[in-house]
Amino acid sequence: MASVNPPRGMRDFLPAEKARRERVLGVIRERYAAHGFDEIETPVVEEYSRLHAGIGGDNEKLAYNVLKRGLDAEAVRAAAEDSVAVDTARLADLGLRYDLTVPLARFYASHRAELPTVFRAIQSAPVWRAERPQKGRYRQFVQCDIDIIGDPSPRAEAELIVATLDTVDALGLEGATVRINDRRALDWMLDGFGFTAQERPGALITIDKLDKVGPEGVVAELRTRALRQAQGPKSQAQGPESHAEGPESHAQGPESQAQGPESHAQGPEHAAVDALEAFLRRPMTLEYNPYGEGQIRKLLPPEAPDEIVAHLVQIGEAVAAARGTQAGASADIPLIFDPFLVRGMGYYTGTIFELAHPSVEYSLGGGGRYDGMIGRFLGQDVPAVGFSIGFERIVDLVEARADAAAAAVVLVHDRDVPLGELLALKSALVGQGSRVRLEQRTKNLKALLERAASDGYTAFATVSSGATSETLEVKPLG
Template sequence: MLAVIRERYRAHGFDEIETPVMEEYSRLHAGIGGDNEKLAYNVLKRGLDADAIRGAAGDPAALTDLGLRYDLTVPLARFYATNRGQLPSVFRSIQIAPVWRAERPQKGRYRQFVQCDIDIIGDASARAEAELAVATLDTLDALGLEGGSIRINDRRVLDWMLDSFGFTSDERPGVLITIDKLDKLGPDGIVAELRERGATAGAVDAFAAFLRRPTTLEYNPYGERQIRKALPDGAPDDIVAHLVGIGAAVAASRGSATELEGDIPLVFDPFLVRGMGYYTGTIFELAHPSVDYSLGGGGRYDGMIGRFLGQDVPAVGFSIGFERIVDLVSERTDAAAPAVVLVHDRDVPEGELLALKAALVREGSRVRLEQRTKNLKALLERAASDGYTAFATVAQGTTPASLEVKPLA
């Protein structure tokens, strides 16, 4: 699966980089990682004695100077800021690597997990978001998960919408946390929680009225009509145009001149929030009809690299959560590349075994050497469960020509 993901990402013009698993404490706790900053694993400073630890017990920054990365975006921003002079003006990167968060382990949440990221740095146009969307959907298709779609929104739309309802800037972070629960709580539950939070009463009333407004059941494909119908009147034209441009580019990649000519796998969701504090524009989540949770997501983070570089650089990324898709992909056997177990007697010389193995490997096979055991059936069953499709028994003097390969059935 990782090989397929890498191959499809590279086919779309992205280049793989590797970044360290540890970052400076100050970068990981710069106020841009949202709730994930609270989940970061921090590394104790070297050389601290017991008195120093007791003296700094109330100040994590005095105790630690490094931490394990909780995502791949902060390391990428530092990488780009450090190496900008050697990189192209528009840099397309791949990162496929583990990250760590102090989660309470449960289904879909782990303390260590793999993210599969693609990012475009240096392009502020809608083409960048469209490239990411097309590459991500193509990768999902290549994994055998056809039918995926992308929910899309813009943090600037969210800010404008909350402002138009009358929420103050101070209460906006808490309001967004509540809105993010809309799928679970429903409109009535969201309104009730906002009132419990003590949000501005008039703003809550305006928001409640918007949620309960009469709507038609007509289908509108992704485009300007769908976007404007999902928002209050007066949505900013430039933001709507950017979102429409993403759809037009994705439509063109699928052979349609406009969004209306094809079924574009994009859905505008005005209440999509995503929790990372560094998003400045477009945000998206990857959905699949087989599950009710997202398989990945991302967004535009134009302000992050400027923290390291001293000037803003446009940037946008999309990440697939490997653990979230691995159970959805059924194992497939490639008939052109058989996997063979060579079951050998104890007295077969090592040179003969490695010569046989090398001959099969040169032919394109995957080969494992296994010494014969009393329970041959159990050995072969284990090999089959590991993905091997054939076996051959090897005695002293066996040659590649005399080797008899049998299917594991």
């Protein structure tokens, strides 16, 4: 027999869980709309060439592709000729969206003339990635994005951050903070340390692990990378087993000198790693600096570009003003400058940020500025910045509210109650704003009521012939 389970990495949702997800999604949409964002919808599929245009980063490798209609065996064989792997581009013309940013860029390019100069968009919809399924990582999941297109100023980032913090507050997750950085500051730092433009992407992948492996782990991995590059093609020709022999394997030739401190002078990337290590180990004063120019300059190397610092400071000032007004008094600014925040998407061109909450160690969302993406469709750059809430992570943290279904009633009726009376009674209660389910009485009434409670119902009433909404005795469940 065929499996009755959903595909790996995808899930079914029972009524109670579906209702909870919709309630959380409703709060997110309502708060974002209150901040002036307008909801749009795009198709679940986009053209293959667009999804694989080099703007989706590693997500492009995880895309689900849709075969062209009407392909036969001969067409498949032709696509594989003279190639180690099948040429997917010759077989597929569409693909499921792997995020909401690429579709938004295409949407804006299509409808620019119909949209305001500064466009604020909400998107909340499922996306698909061919992930390896594991806890917390699914192949189908919901993204909730807000984006501002057409505004290059710090106001755009500040609006996104304020709207997002307001939204998580409304979901009962007070105390959230936003880690913030700028990809331009990262590039400036790495350039100052001595990493070349070609070395930076690999260095950023390693630096992104800083909070997991610490400075020692990052430096060790960068040194290993520099060693392999210094050895050049010769080291690559040794076969994969050469990397598995252990530290002693590096002592078999002249390159064994790379194991001692003197190896740091072997090449430009070694010197860059030395400079980064020295910066990570620099002495730091212990006084607390709230988010602002003092905190930013303290955490960056000397003489950080004024333009970048000013942009980050203005974002903080705007967020502080908004949060202070909302709180009715001066409020601590919920921003933390992190000079080594990377975020993996290669299309970020400026500010980047991640949403953090003290209840969990992982981020609950993130985003950044991607000024170059829309230009790929229009032929001219358009400023754009977005923030995506991690819906699947947040929905697991939001506690079920007792009043979420306060007017949800199960009418347990006898078999002999006329159908017309039942529907008239149900319609009367629905008209009063209640959610109503009809259930015929069973021998095991307790099990019936327990199931109703698990589905989100909070009250019940027994119905006999002649009952009316005025005479009905409604009792709480549980």
